[in-house]
Amino acid sequence: xxxxxxxxxxxxxxxxxxxxxxxxxxxxxxxxxxxxxxxxxxxxxxxxxxxxxxxxxxxxxxxxxxxxxxxxxxxxxxxxxxxxxxxxxxxxxxxxxxxxxxxxxxxxxxxxxxxxxxxxxxxxxxxxxxxxxxxxxxxxxxxxxxxxxxxxxxxxxxxxxxxxxxxxxxxxxxxxxxxxxxxxxxxxxxxxxxxxxxxxxxxxxxxxxxxxxxxxxxxxxxxxxxxxxxxxxxxxxxxxxxxxxxxxxxxxxxxxxxxxxxxxxxxxxxxxxxxxxxxxxxxxxxxxxxxxxxxxxxxxxx
Amino acid sequence: xxxxxxxxxxxxxxxxxxxxxxxxxxxxxxxxxxxxxxxxxxxxxxxxxxxxxxxxxxxxxxxxxxxxxxxxxxxxxxxxxxxxxxxxxxxxxxxxxxxxxxxxxxxxxxxxxxxxxxxxxxxxxxxxxxxxxxxxxxxxxxxxxxxxxxxxxxxxxxxxxxxxxxxxxxxxxxxxxxxxxxxxxxxxxxxxxxxxxxxxxxxxxxxxxxxxxxxxxxxxxxxxxxxxxxxxxxxxxxxxxxxxxxxxxxxxxxxxxxxxxxxxxxxxxxxxxxxxxxxxxxxxxxxxxxxxxxxxxxxxxx
Numbered sequence: 001x002x003x004x005x006x007x008x009x010x011x012x013x014x015x016x017x018x019x020x021x022x023x024x025x026x027x028x029x030x031x032x033x034x035x036x037x038x039x040x041x042x043x044x045x046x047x048x049x050x051x052x053x054x055x056x057x058x059x060x061x062x063x064x065x066x067x068x069x070x071x072x073x074x075x076x077x078x079x080x081x082x083x084x085x086x087x088x089x090x091x092x093x094x095x096x097x098x099x100x101x102x103x104x105x106x107x108x109x110x111x112x113x114x115x116x117x118x119x120x121x122x123x124x125x126x127x128x129x130x131x132x133x134x135x136x137x138x139x140x141x142x143x144x145x146x147x148x149x150x151x152x153x154x155x156x157x158x159x160x161x162x163x164x165x166x167x168x169x170x171x172x173x174x175x176x177x178x179x180x181x182x183x184x185x186x187x188x189x190x191x192x193x194x195x196x197x198x199x200x201x202x203x204x205x206x207x208x209x210x211x212x213x214x215x216x217x218x219x220x221x222x223x224x225x226x227x228x229x230x231x232x233x234x235x236x237x238x239x240x241x242x243x244x245x246x247x248x249x250x251x252x253x254x255x256x257x258x259x260x261x262x263x264x265x266x267x268x269x270x271x272x273x274x275x276x277x278x279x280x281x282x283x284x285x286x287x288x289x290x291x292x293x294x295x296x297x298x299x300x301x302x
Numbered sequence: 303x304x305x306x307x308x309x310x311x312x313x314x315x316x317x318x319x320x321x322x323x324x325x326x327x328x329x330x331x332x333x334x335x336x337x338x339x340x341x342x343x344x345x346x347x348x349x350x351x352x353x354x355x356x357x358x359x360x361x362x363x364x365x366x367x368x369x370x371x372x373x374x375x376x377x378x379x380x381x382x383x384x385x386x387x388x389x390x391x392x393x394x395x396x397x398x399x400x401x402x403x404x405x406x407x408x409x410x411x412x413x414x415x416x417x418x419x420x421x422x423x424x425x426x427x428x429x430x431x432x433x434x435x436x437x438x439x440x441x442x443x444x445x446x447x448x449x450x451x452x453x454x455x456x457x458x459x460x461x462x463x464x465x466x467x468x469x470x471x472x473x474x475x476x477x478x479x480x481x482x483x484x485x486x487x488x489x490x491x492x493x494x495x496x497x498x499x500x501x502x503x504x505x506x507x508x509x510x511x512x513x514x515x516x517x518x519x520x521x522x523x524x525x526x527x528x529x530x531x532x533x534x535x536x537x538x539x540x541x542x543x544x545x546x547x548x549x550x551x552x553x554x555x556x557x558x559x560x561x562x563x564x565x566x567x568x569x570x571x572x573x574x575x576x577x578x579x580x581x582x583x584x585x586x587x588x589x590x591x592x593x594x595x596x597x598x599x600x601x602x603x604x
Contacts, residue, residue, distance in 0.1 A: 034465075034469045034482060034485055035460055035465040035466075035468040035469050037472060038464065038468045039460065089420075093396075094415035094418075094419060095419065112396075113396035114471050115471070115472075116396075117391055117396060117419065118464060118467060120423070121387075121426065121464055122459060124423065125426060125455060125458050125459040125460075125464060126459055128430045129452075132451045132452045132455055133452075135445070135449075135451075139448075142444035142445055143437070146434065146437035146447070146448070147437075149434045150431075150434045150435075150437070153427060153430045153431040153434055156427050158337055158340050158341065158344075158427075158428060159331075162420060162423055162424050162427060163336075163337040163340070166337040166339065166340045166417070166424075170339060170417075183336055187337075
């Protein structure tokens with residue numbers, strides 16, 4: 001029974017990923033002009049696969065709160081562009097210096113380091129250029145769109161994703177306190193997940209209390225997701241994971257597993273995910289697909 | 303007489319620069335928290351001096367079209383943050399590899415290359431985070447603010463400043479056609495100058511025809527400004543300019559001077575600037591300070 005539900009869920013998810021990728025493609029700039037190389041690099045970076053988790057959470061939350069329009073689409077594309085630019089800059093030689101991501105050469109390896117920097121800049125800028133298109137699609141929702149832009153920009157910046165990245169980079173190579181580890185996880189991973197559900201809720205017309213409830217649910221999801229990452233690095237195999245295991249140990253990295261032990265970390269995942277699902281269930285008009293998605297994400301094996 | 307007007311103009315300009323810097327400072331994030339280093343790097347980069355040309359053009363255009371509110375201020379700050387991030391990333395080792403700018407160490411030299419990349423990202427993101435604050439200041443102007451955001455983001459991106467930068471970087475080291483040179487100048491320098499006056503006009507309530515007229519005036523100003531740069535590289539001295547001269551020749555760079563000769567380039571400056579001033583004069587409610595500012599900018603000696 002559970003097996004069957006998972007099969008259906010997987011089919012449904014694949015269908016949704018395909019739909020999201022069509023939206024992304026439609027909002028990417030057409031490669032042309034003297035500056036065509038940058039459009040090529042943007043497309044190469046965005047269309048590199050991935051779970052499309054953030055736009056999916058955004059869309060599902062939008063549906064859950066009764067959203068029916070297309071105004072969500074530029075924001076879905078914008079969110080994935082922001083996530084992608086952060087990976088492109090993360091992979092640069094001065095940062096993680098990664099030559100491969102998801103089995104493909106990273107952007108700066110294919111297009112050169114200068115274009116890698118510029119492609120990241122271009123994606124971040126184009127994310128806002130894209131989100132702003134929502135004003136023309138639904139001028140009557142200008143205030144909601146303004147609110148959504150505020151959330152998108154705040155959660156992506158120094159009080160959100162960039163802030164987490166800064167501390168992570170700064171503390172690389174030395175042990176960090178539990179408090180700092182939580183800070184990094186909440187900002188680096190959590191902030192964009194929070195923004196995704198908040199933007200979905202705001203654009204569908206959810207009230208402030210509902211938006212704030214979704215933010216807190218997403219915060220638990222982001223944390224559980226990231227702790228599960230730490231656990232998989234210890235318990236999984238390189239074959240299943242598709243990337244080297246025990247990398248945290250090799251890098252002497254503080255993780256939830258080194259901090260609380262394997263059982264402690266597993267307990268945290270259970271606790272945060274249970275709270276997230278319970279609270280999501282408590283919201284009127286809950287979305288069954290979204291509930292299963294969160295469960296699958298948190299309990300994933302890779 | 304002309305000397306006297308210039309003295310008054312200089313005093314007035316200094317006062318305006320001080321006012322603009324107070325606005326910038328007020329909108330910069332307070333350095334605090336685990337991620338404080340990034341706020342420090344942002345402030346170091348933005349408060350490094352400079353003409354503050356773009357926010358000044360924005361404010362003067364806003365005044366010229368009858369704007370009286372504070373809603374222009376987050377956009378002034380946002381514009382300078384975008385201009386600044388572009389310099390920070392430009393100076394990186396993989397780009398121009400500059401260790402000094404305006405006599406001070408560049409951001410990545412002081413804070414490290416990783417933080418240089420992140421500080422640029424943070425400034426670009428924070429620019430939008432800042433501009434979006436306008437919605438709360440004047441909710442009744444949401445549609446205008448949405449339009450201003452569209453212009454700001456488009457002119458900063460792949461169809462504006464980044465687009466120009468991409469072609470400039472790509473073509474470094476080989477001669478370019480006149481058409482391509484114009485493209486680079488219009489996008490790399492012109493686009494933000496255009497955005498500055500357009501945002502000022504839009505937020506003051508100018509109509510589409512007026513906004514478009516200001517865009518075209520600014521386009522001439524940007525081009526004349528950049529050609530004057532080419533001229534000064536040949537005719538000025540390192541003492542007056544505060545940077546090495548004949549750098550274009552050394553880098554075998556195509557410029558307006560190599561393309562059209564020194565006299566030809568001077569003629570272009572005259573033509574573009576005359577057209578810009580005439581057209582500005584033709585707009586009702588013109589701003590005398592703005593006219594003098596454009597003249598001074600174009601005919602500057604450093």
